[in-house]
Amino acid sequence: MVDPAADALSLPEDWPAHPDQSLSLNRMGSFDWDLDAGLMHMDEVALDVFQLDPDEYDGRPSSLSRRVPPSEAVRLDGMVTQALKSGRSHYGAYFRIRTRDGSLRWTHTQGFIRRDASGRPHRIIGIVRDATQELAEATARLEVDVERRRLTSVVESTTAALAHARTVQDVIDVLKDSHGLEHLGATSVVMGLLEAGRIHLVADGPDGSFVPGTRYTRVEEPYPMSEVIRTLAPRFIESPEDFAASYPLLWPHITDLGITAAAYLPLIAQARPIGAIGLLYSDKSGFTADDRNILVALGSSIAQSIQRAILFEQEHDLAEGLQQAMLPRRIPDVPGAHIAVRYRSGRLGRDIGGDWYDIIPLPGGRVGAVIGDVQGHDTHAAAVMGQLRIVLRAYAAEGHTPATAMARASVFLQELDTDRFATCTYMEVDLASGVVQVVRAGHVDPLLREADGNCRRVPVQGGLPLGLSAEFGALDYPVTVLELDPGQTLVLYTDGLVEQPGADLDEGMQWLTARVRGGPQDLQALADDLCDVVDERGGDDDVAILLLRRRGGYTPQAGGRLQQHVAQSDPEALRSARHMIRAAVRAWGWREQSDEIELAADELITNALLHTDGGAVVTLRMLTGPERRLRVEVEDRSSVLPRRRETGEDGINGRGLLLVDRLAEAWGVESRGSGKCVWCEFVLPERTAAAPGRAAGAARTPQTAGTAGTPDTPQARRTAAAGG
Structure with a gap:
């Protein structure tokens, strides 16, 4: 406690200030509203808040209507009435008043409600004050918060979009095509990747902005991307003068682009630089601390996506090479038949799997047609597939029947000591007679398309998948014999063509039957059409397709x-x-x-x-x-x-x-x-002569x-x- 006697000489005469003075100095006026008489007393400061002279106010609240817009008056009256009826003792509200020049200004009022012994309100004592500065500061803080949330949202949305990017080009497309750069205010983006000590420019900004000689640059050269890769620190260029002074070799080539600022960020993954990205601005001067933090966070997200995309592309190239090595390099010309084959990898994950096809020329005008699917979608599945394709081809070429060839392939797969099994359909087609012997090991049934385009499913007896039949001793594969007329087409495929998550297999078979029925007559065009559908549906399973059509007029060869x-x-x-x-x-x-x-x-x-x-x-x-x-x-x-x-x-x-x-x-x-x-x-x-009968x-x-x-x-x- 302060002792007034001890400090009397140091205190002003008007200390402590009267409450009226405190209110007046802070532009807070008071009012006293007698609800029974309907009169409201307002002091001089309160009238000044409403920009009213004393002679303009008659003591009644209705006199304030010239300053309070009708919509605000209705809202304020409703709020006061609700406070009176609810039994509350206080209320407060922000409302707008119209000044003498016609503009609107924010005002705040707060009142204390007095009630009699029965609880009936009879008097309100309160204050009014100018709230313009208060709300302006609050609005500014709110705008800052909104801007910060907006920038954070841009980073989050861009990061979410980058999560789906599988290749470097996908990352570039996300940055260019999304609204992220637009929301950040950037005009365009440039990006370079570090390759063997050089920076390869993979995105070169707006159209017509490519600077000759910068497709490949060295890390030692005086360019902004080179600098951020060397220093591992971002570089924020805040004005054209800063750009021109810092990078005199580059600036003359981009002067006409109207760039006023730029942010170059190193792309760092696993603690090493993999490239750099530059955001170019046309109407920005300077970067706030929030801008810099947001852009650094964005650069980190982009770096992770680029690293993931680079690894994916490397793995894709390896997988694609392995897949091409495992599948037949070419399909031989088969007299008496038109053949079309296609392979489409899953759209998600690695572009490799265990699906395969094969055409095996056999003696006597016969041909073997194989379609199969090894369990899994990885290099192991592809390796097993390649071995199965080779041994099945060898068994068929040795002259074994389709059932025997399939049984031996099953034993071979079991002896590989792998945890994979495979489904397969093997057909041996005699193109002269049209006789087709079919063996099915857990695979989907083939389709038969008539010469007139009609298509139907061909039920074929089946056995267990390869590997499982050997394990369970069920190697006696049944053989189904079909007749293939000239012009008819056998449609062999793997289950990725008809299976969709959450859909029934029969629905997929009906869809495929209708698609083949309405597809092109030309075999190659039909195969392309089916592959286009696979791309559109975007499934995550591989698809192999083999189409074989018997030609008419084929003469059987001796030794058939x-x-x-x-x-x-x-x-x-x-x-x-x-x-x-x-x-x-x-x-x-x-x-x-x-x-x-x-x-x-x-x-x-x-x-x-x-x-x-x-x-x-x-x-x-x-x-x-x-x-x-x-x-x-x-x-x-x-x-x-x-x-x-x-x-x-x-x-x-x-x-x-x-x-x-x-x-x-x-x-x-x-x-x-x-x-x-x-x-x-x-x-x-x-055959030109009548076949003679035999004597009994x-x-x-x-x-x-x-x-x-x-x-x-x-x-x-x-x-x-x-x-x-």
């Missing part, structure tokens, strides 16, 4: 061959083999002989299945020579030779080889390592290996009987 495995307890496989033989013979133009050829082949297959252990392999082969011959071979793993027997008592058993003997031109047996091959041959007439009792000569064409003599018959 069809082959199929028939399991011992698989009636469907036996039915498929019959279908293959009948379709091939008819397609080759000998429809009238198809029934007896099919019957003879069926007897040989049935004998192998009944009297040996394991399945059989049936082969249909066109032989070369002076006359056209068709040879049917049935191989099994038994070394016991077949023999012709007399018909049993039931009249059924023992007729197999008798039928073959009567129907075929010749038949015989060959040893094949651990098993044997029973074969029969048919002489086929010229005409004799046929059975022959062993190497006796084709032996005359029908008793000695020949005894020789054959001794072997069978």
Whole structure:
């Protein structure tokens, strides 16, 4: 406490100041409003706040209406009325008044409400004051806060956009195309990346602003980008004079651009410079502390995005090279077929995966078509894919049936000791006959497009994916036989074409069927159309596409061959083999002989299945020579030779080889390592002549290996009987 007596000599006479003086000096007037009488007393300062002379005020609140706009009066009356009714003791409000010159000025009022013993308000005592300066300062602070939030928002939005940039060009596009630079006030952006001690200019500002000789510059040269890379510190150029004095080599080339300021920022990632970025301004002078902090934060975000993009592009180049090495370098020309293939990588992640296609030329006018998908989207998947493609091609080229080739590929994948499995569809197409043998290992069904454009899904029997079938001992892949007419197109693809997150596979199949149906007739254009759709949909899975169309008028070559495995307890496989033989013979133009050829082949297959252990392999082969011959071979793993027997008592058993003997031109047996091959041959007439019928009792000569064409003599018959 201050002792007034002790300090009396040092205190002014009017100390402490009267409250009226305190209010007056701070331009705060007072009022006393008697609600019962409807009168409001206002002191001189209060009247001055309202810019009223004493003779202009009659003591009634209505006299203030000339200074208070109607909208403000309604709002103020409503606020006071609410305070009176709610029982509150205080209220306060900001409102505008109209000055003598007609302008509006902010005013503040605050009142204390007095109530009687019953709580009824009867008097308000308060103050009014000029609030112009107060609100101006508050508005300035608010504008600063708003500007700071705006700049922060620009950095955040630009950073969010950069998060989706995958390449350096994507980063440049984000900076140029987004509204970030516009909000920052920059006119344009320049960017250089550090490459082997030189700065490569990758973005050169506004159109027509490129300075010759600056595409590649050394770090030692006197340019702003070189300086910030050397010093690892930002450089803020606050005026044209500063620019001209600091960089005399560069400034004359950009004088006409109207640049008034610039900010050059080093791009630093993992504690080392990777480049620099420059923001050029046309209507800015100087940078505040907030400007500098915001731009430095923006530079850090851009540096991280650039580093990520550089690493992605390096990985992309490696992945693209690996993918190209794994896929076939070229698709061979296949007589009798039009073929189109495409590969599209996933739009997200690495541009590499396990999808593949292959075309395998086979002897006798046949061709193998493969489509497959190894689990995963990385270099491991691509490596496994490349190995699978090679071994499947090798097995097919060795002459194995589609089912055997697929089974061996499954065993190979399991023995790789990898955690990957693969789905695959392998088709062996005889382009002369149109017979197609299909084996499917967990893959999606193919589509068949008719010559008139109609398209449908082709259900194909399937087995487990490669690798899994070997692991679970399910290597007996079923074979489905199709007939491909001239003009028809097989559509093979991987599941990335039809699968979408959250969508049903059947919906994707229906969509693809409709797309192929309405697609171009030209095969290459159709393949491009499907790839365009993949790009539009932007899925994250790889897509491989193989289209194969059979051409009309293709003549079968001598030595043509069809082959199929028939399991011992698989009636469907036996039915498929019959279908293959009948379709091939008819397609080759000998429809009238198809029934007896099919019957003879069926007897040989049935004998192998009944009297040996394991399945059989049936082969249909066109032989070369002076006359056209068709040879049917049935191989099994038994070394016991077949023999012709007399018909049993039931009249059924023992007729197999008798039928073959009567129907075929010749038949015989060959040893094949651990098993044997029973074969029969048919002489086929010229297709221009009517196919002659066979006499019911005409004799046929059975022959062993190497006796084709032996005359029908008793000695020949005894020789054959001794072997069978």
